[in-house]
Amino acid sequence: MLSTKCSPAALRCTLCGREIVLGEEYWACNGCLTCRECLPELARRELFPCREIRGKEDKP
Numbered sequence: 017m018l019s020t021k022c023s024p025a026a027l028r029c030t031l032c033g034r035e036i037v038l039g040e041e042y043w044a045c046n047g048c049l050t051c052r053e054c055l056p057e058l059a060r061r062e063l064f065p066c067r068e069i070r071g072k073e074d075k076p
């Protein structure tokens with residue numbers, strides 16, 4: 017068995033599964049926990065309705 021640090025249940029990034037350690041910033045959004053590295057991916061998911069492709073905007 018691994019020796020465990022004296023910490024409560026590990027918090028893990030929902031996207032990459034990496035443990036979010038003490039003192040590290042993370043984003044909790046709609047039940048999704050995201051580390052700094054995965055923030056752009058979370059932003060892409062959460063802001064998907066706002067996504068546009070230049071030249072293909074669905075607007076007049």
Ligand SMILES: [Zn+2]
Binds near residue numbers: 053
């Ligand atoms: Zn992550």
